Amino acid sequence: MNDTGESAKKKVKRPSAERTAQRDPERTRAAILEAATREFAENGMGGARVDAIAERAGTNKRMLYHYFGDKEQLYLRVLEEAYVSIRTAERALNISTRSPEEGIGELALFTWRYFLQHPEFxxxxxxxxxxxxxxxRQSVRLKELHSHLIGELSQVLEEGKKAGVFTExxxxxxxxxxxxxLGYFYLSNQYTLSTIFGRDLITPANLDAWERHIVHVTLSSIKR
Amino acid sequence: MNDTGESAKKKVKRPSAERTAQRDPERTRAAILEAATREFAENGMGGARVDAIAERAGTNKRMLYHYFGDKEQLYLRVLEEAYVSIRTAERALNISTRSPEEGIGELALFTWRYFLQHPEFxxxxxxxxxxxxxxxRQSVRLKELHSHLIGELSQVLEEGKKAGVFTExxxxxxxxxxxxxLGYFYLSNQYTLSTIFGRDLITPANLDAWERHIVHVTLSSIKR
DNA sequence: CCATCAAGTAACTGTTTAGTTACCGACTCG
DNA sequence: CGAGTCGGTAACTAAACAGTTACTTGATGG
Known part of the structure; x- marks a missing residue:
């Protein structure tokens, strides 16, 4: 979409490093992206304010439009970045290197803990x-990212079926x-759930119980 | 749109029949509530437009502020109404009158189908x-509504435990x-899921498969 | 040493928005 | 019958908003 850094790398970073501390395109860009992630996560697309993003990033609207085009393109960039982050971390798990049962358990634990640590996602x-x-839907970068996940998961399940531990x-x-x-609903709906049931779902004890519940439910639904 | 100086409307004012057709507070109120439900569901609190609600309801902003105070109070009213609707329908199930296993299965089926038919909720x-x-959190009407649900569910589980079909x-x-x-995530996230996995989750066959999956997972996690 | 260009600022613009005011017409009841 | 009330309309206002323009600053290369 936009080729960043092309013009920046042309000039050799000859002069002193402290001089460039005043102007730092990469840093400004990253600050806008991070600020936008928080603003969009907290207020949604309709509720997010471009002025608020600029202020949070310690810059101003001009820079935001300069680097990202407009509000919608910035939002898409934020969303893509969020997907890339989780799928990258997930891939590093290599669930197919363990026993099938352990592999599925690991994936469940990872997913739960990632959701817990990244409410903005x-x-x-x-x-x-x-x-x-x-x-x-307009994003072009995302399909491949996910076919890998299903492929690896499929492989683990097949292995488990052959070993006789999973159902066909x-x-x-x-x-x-x-x-x-199980992870998404518990966390994303924690506020209404805690309110209507009059119980705080987010205490360490309750979080721990739900973590065990997820692993238990997932495995008991596929074990022979 | 503007029919000023109409002679017809002046002479037709027979008290009983014609009277309520022109002015109908209950109907206007209900129309605003329904229009607001759709507008808030489609656009969120930040994205919903008061003008759009008034137009959808076939009335204008003045009436909306007259009946509901302001945008926030209208939103809360919509939300409360949505909760009352699902809990009322749920209560009519009377899950404790069946066998424990059937009771839980019925609750799972009901919840899934209600979610499917009420995306606005x-x-x-x-x-x-x-x-x-x-x-x-500002609502005062909601706690009692939900303690009943947990109470009845608890009763069914106890019965199942005594009968030896459910785990302790x-x-x-x-x-x-x-x-x-299982119901919420599949439906509310259907758009991103269908996009990233390149598969339409909402076909009749897929919906049917997920319905069976929910019942299967729920029961297999608590059966002895 | 100055022409140039990119990083960055701040004030501005046209539009949209929640909420208000002024008003109308019909019905009610003292 | 006429003052007041109630359901309803439409035009208005002040603020907020996304996006733009005119400008400043400072580094660099000729």
Whole structure:
């Protein structure tokens, strides 16, 4: 979409490093992206304010439009970055190197803990779904990222079926959706749930219990 | 649109029949509430437009402010109404009158189908959670509504434990959250999921498969 | 040493928005 | 019958908003 840094690398970084501390395109760009992630996560696409993003990033609107075009393109960039982050971390798990049962358990644990540590990712997903994936659908970078996940998961399930520990009906997409469902709903809906049930779901004890519950449910649904 | 100086409307004012057709406070009120439900569900709290609600309801802003105070109070009213609707329908199930296993299965089926038929409810939950239940927390009508659900569910689980079909560790809140998670995530995130996995999740065949999956997962996690 | 160009600032613009005011017409009841 | 009330309309206002323009600063290369 835009080729950043092309002009910057042309000139040799000859002069003193402290002089460039005043102007730092890379840093400004990164600051805008991070500020935008927080603003969009907290307020949604409709509620996010361009002025607020600029202020949070310690810069101003002119720079934001300079680097990202407009609000919508900035939002898409934020969303793409969020997906790339989780899929990259997930890939590093290498679930197919363990025993099938351990592999699935590891994936469930990883997913839960990632969701727990990245509430902004859940928020962005919620916002994007409110708008029926209007912006995500325009993204070109994302399909490949996800076919890998399903492929590896499928491999683990097949292995488990051959070893006789998993049922023949276990489906990779269903298994992933089960894991993601249980983590996503508990966290993203914690506020209304805590309110209506009059119980704080986010205490360490409750979080720990739900973590064990996710692993238990996921495995008991596919074990022979 | 503007029919000033019309002679017809002046002479036709027979008290009983024609009277309520011109002015109908109940109907206007209900129309605003329904229009607001759709507008808030489609655009969130930040994205919803008061003008759009008034237009959808076939009235104008003055009436909206007259009946509901302001945008925030209208939103809270919409949210409360949505909760009352699902809990009322749920209560009519009377899950404790069946066998424990059937009771849980019925609750799972009901929840899934209700979510499927009321996407606006899921949307409103998403919006409210984005704002950390800011408005729902101010509601006074909602606690009792939900203690009943947990109470009845608890009763069914106890019965199942005594009969030896459910494990001793089965917890009513966990069971409900499991059912709700699996339904909520699949539907509310259908747009991003369909996009990233390149598969339409909302075909009749896929919906049917997921319905069976929910019942299967819920029961297999608590059966002895 | 100055022409140039990119990084960055701040004030501005046209539009949209929530909320208000002024008003209308019909019905009610003292 | 006429003052007041109620359901309803439309035009208005002040603020907020996304996006733009005119400008400053400072480094660099000829």
């Amino acid at each position: 859940l928020s962005l997903l919620g916002t994007e779904n409110l708008h029926r994936a209007r912006w995500l 009906t276990a489906d990779p997409l269903h298994v992933y959706l089960t894991i993601a469902s | 899921l949307s409103l939950l998403g919006t409210e959670n984005l704002h950390r239940a800011r408005w729902l 560790t089965a917890d009513p809140l966990h069971v409900y959250l499991t059912i709700a998670s």
